[in-house]
Amino acid sequence: MAAKQKEKRVLLQGNEACVEGAIAAGMRFFAGYPITPSTEVAEQAAIRLPQVGGRFIQMEDEIAAMAAIIGGSAAGVKSMTATSGPGFSLKQENLGYAAFAEVPCVLINVQRSGPSTGLPTSPSQGDIMQARWGTHGDHPVIALAPATVEECYHLTIRCFNLSEKYRMPVFLMTDEIIGHLREGIVIPDPKTLKIENRKINKKIPPFAVPKGEIAPQSAPFGQGQRYNITGLVHREDGFPTNSTTIAGELCTRLMKKIEDNVDDIIEYEERHLEDAEVIVIAYGGTTRAATKAIELARAKGKKAGLFRPITIWPFPAKRIQEIAKKAKKFVVAEHNYGQLVHEIRLATKDAVPIEFLGKVDGTIIMPNEIEELI
Amino acid sequence: MSKKLIIKEDWCKGCAICVAFCPKKVLDIKKEKATIVNEEACIYCSLCEIRCPDYAIYIEGGK
Amino acid sequence: MASPIIKKYIREGTLPHIWCGGCGHGIIMRNLAVAIENLGIDRDKVCLVSGIGCSSRIAGYMDFNTLHTTHGRAVAFATGVKVANPDMTVIVAAGDGDISAIGGNHLIHAARRNIDLTVIVMNNDIYGMTGGQFSPTTPMGDLATTAPYGNVDRPFDIAKLSVGAGATYAAKGSAYHVKDTTKFIQEGIAHKGFAIIDCVSSCPTYYGRKNKKGGAVEMMELQKKNFVPERLLERLEPEWIEEYDKTIRAMKGGK
Numbered sequence A: 001m002a003a004k005q006k007e008k009r010v011l012l013q014g015n016e017a018c019v020e021g022a023i024a025a026g027m028r029f030f031a032g033y034p035i036t037p038s039t040e041v042a043e044q045a046a047i048r049l050p051q052v053g054g055r056f057i058q059m060e061d062e063i064a065a066m067a068a069i070i071g072g073s074a075a076g077v078k079s080m081t082a083t084s085g086p087g088f089s090l091k092q093e094n095l096g097y098a099a100f101a102e103v104p105c106v107l108i109n110v111q112r113s114g115p116s117t118g119l120p121t122s123p124s125q126g127d128i129m130q131a132r133w134g135t136h137g138d139h140p141v142i143a144l145a146p147a148t149v150e151e152c153y154h155l156t157i158r159c160f161n162l163s164e165k166y167r168m169p170v171f172l173m174t175d176e177i178i179g180h181l182r183e184g185i186v187i188p189d190p191k192t193l194k195i196e197n198r199k200i201n202k203k204i205p206p207f208a209v210p211k212g213e214i215a216p217q218s219a220p221f222g223q224g225q226r227y228n229i230t231g232l233v234h235r236e237d238g239f240p241t242n243s244t245t246i247a248g249e250l251c252t253r254l255m256k257k258i259e260d261n262v263d264d265i266i267e268y269e270e271r272h273l274e275d276a277e278v279i280v281i282a283y284g285g286t287t288r289a290a291t292k293a294i295e296l297a298r299a300k301g302k303k304a305g306l307f308r309p310i311t312i313w314p315f316p317a318k319r320i321q322e323i324a325k326k327a328k329k330f331v332v333a334e335h336n337y338g339q340l341v342h343e344i345r346l347a348t349k350d351a352v353p354i355e356f357l358g359k360v361d362g363t364i365i366m367p368n369e370i371e372e373l374i
Numbered sequence B: 001m002s003k004k005l006i007i008k009e010d011w012c013k014g015c016a017i018c019v020a021f022c023p024k025k026v027l028d029i030k031k032e033k034a035t036i037v038n039e040e041a042c043i044y045c046s047l048c049e050i051r052c053p054d055y056a057i058y059i060e061g062g063k
Numbered sequence C: 001m002a003s004p005i006i007k008k009y010i011r012e013g014t015l016p017h018i019w020c021g022g023c024g025h026g027i028i029m030r031n032l033a034v035a036i037e038n039l040g041i042d043r044d045k046v047c048l049v050s051g052i053g054c055s056s057r058i059a060g061y062m063d064f065n066t067l068h069t070t071h072g073r074a075v076a077f078a079t080g081v082k083v084a085n086p087d088m089t090v091i092v093a094a095g096d097g098d099i100s101a102i103g104g105n106h107l108i109h110a111a112r113r114n115i116d117l118t119v120i121v122m123n124n125d126i127y128g129m130t131g132g133q134f135s136p137t138t139p140m141g142d143l144a145t146t147a148p149y150g151n152v153d154r155p156f157d158i159a160k161l162s163v164g165a166g167a168t169y170a171a172k173g174s175a176y177h178v179k180d181t182t183k184f185i186q187e188g189i190a191h192k193g194f195a196i197i198d199c200v201s202s203c204p205t206y207y208g209r210k211n212k213k214g215g216a217v218e219m220m221e222l223q224k225k226n227f228v229p230e231r232l233l234e235r236l237e238p239e240w241i242e243e244y245d246k247t248i249r250a251m252k253g254g255k
Helices: A014-025 A039-052 A062-074 A085-101 A128-133 A149-166 A244-259 A286-299 A317-326 A340-348 A367-373 B017-021 B047-051 C004-009 C025-039 C054-061 C074-084 C096-102 C104-113 C158-165 C178-190 C204-210 C216-226 C240-250
Strands: A008-013 A029-032 A055-058 A079-083 A105-113 A119-123 A142-144 A169-175 A182-187 A228-230 A268-271 A278-281 A304-309 A311-313 A329-334 A354-358 B004-007 B027-030 B033-036 B057-060 C046-050 C065-068 C089-095 C118-123 C169-174 C195-200 C230-234
Touching (some): A014 A039, A014 A079, A014 A105, A014 A182, A029 A039, A039 A055, A039 A079, A039 C240, A055 C074, A062 A079, A062 A085, A062 A105, A079 A085, A085 A128, A085 A169, A128 A142, A149 A182, A228 C054, A317 A340, A329 A340, A329 A367, A354 A367, B017 B047, B047 C178, C025 C089, C025 C178, C046 C074, C074 C104, C074 C240, C096 C104, C096 C118, C118 C178, C158 C230, C178 C230
Parallel strands (some): A029 A055, A142 A169, A278 A304, C089 C118, C169 C195
Antiparallel strands (some): A142 A311, A268 A304, B004 B057, B027 B033, C169 C230
16 A cells, blocks of 8 residues: 555455455456456455545446446546456457457456356356457457466456557456465565556547557547547547448457567466476466476376466467477366367367366366376 | 528438428428528527537527 | 537537438437537536447537447446546436437446436437337337337336436436427536436437328427426435545545
């Protein structure tokens, strides 16, 4: 809270750490709707925001919460919502709006078992493909997946930074394992954090991208620019158009925001890849079992390593191709029926055999289950 | 400055609301557009202006 | 050239608008411009939010901070704008289907919170943009493309619905009753709390033609003959942001 606060150690739940990270990133508006297992994000935001001069609102439904944070961000305040499976489905239309209208915002999805209402209190990674393709039409996506409580803090900050820089919604794809886990974490001195704020230039059209820049630089509402934001195909000045030329150019520009900057956006973690013959690929909560499995395997003399995408979307295909050259086998573990494994297969073009371990019964993948496949 | 009744023809969609609610029968529709047919009778009451859905007719000057 | 009020508040080059000849929406849009002018509000601080449908196009035309959103969600987007920046005057313009069918939940909850928004309903009893389907305000027995044998649904009274949900200002205006409707819009914007002005518009193209109500003129005559403008309610009650900010002050938030 105080500006001169130094680094401190605290015990936090993953969901709470997301809120602390968000506040450190400058989030001052949260609109939410209760849903297990993400509810603690809203609860913590309700506690913390008035303490820092921000506002929390509990909306009437998931759709409204998504809409409200887009409005809040258009008015210039860093805004966030949180949800889980069914709520993520409901938010899709407005997520597409935010992507197309280039409104920065952050969504925390604490994934739970689906489909439908599923197993509300059980972990899952079943929304990975929905994060990529959930809303209609082609659109850019950035999604990150934390594996620890400390990462919930740091990756939420990164979500905001990416969101402001690229002017788009960014997802933190956490899961019930991480969301409800309590760990001691180090909260850094706020002065040491890198916080990105949106670039503003009122002298150019609101949706024009200056040469060498990544995204538009419109001012928040209320600062005299008086422009139009729409989910229709729009010109650089923000007004709708039926021009097929502009439609093509706009959609392409939005996709290229990501395609041209994958190296800036993509982050991953690698362990023991220098000698690994079997590479376990896992992300989010599943990483924890994978890490233990690799330890167990290496203790038995097996050369196992870990590749963990921290950025899920855009998918780190290039790096996967590189590591596939040296590996004898990939073991992919996910809490779903096989989602990210498709991207891995697509990237490697069967250059390396892939064993898939998926779980859709709401139980947690155990280290020995992964180890058996190594 | 004296008042003047102005019709902006390219915005007029010929709905005839102005014609119907003019108390002095100043207006008519010709070739699907509002037209001034009896300007001398106009009392510049603005009833045409405030009810024109297309802002195609208004009173200029005065006040 | 255009009249001074239009020149000032309608974005240059956007006229003629897309609304059909005789559509009441243009009249209601002008009323809003006059209301803002009369109130003397700095338009840099006005945010106009719309959803989807004929009414939603108002966002493109009016020279404010404009947010043209998704179908039914305008009130929820507007809530976000207002909570994030309470200094702004936030106005929602919506059609009858937009506000009371797909957006009905957002309407009643914004009214319940008594958050300081003004909702202007351009209510023409029909889904115009999609070609004349019945809406939650289409009278029973009337014809629509999806009620080819007569509408069996009972209609909403949107203003009364809002009062029931907790709105603290509610009025009914019409495209014909320009002076009263403009005054209501003005009062609604000036009102601290949730205000709704349900304005009878007219859709000669679909509703009028389908139901043999005549053209633009006849539909206006019907409003003149059958409709009485009415302020249903104006009272002060705790407003959402004012109440919330008491907590911020108690915690010395941000200090």
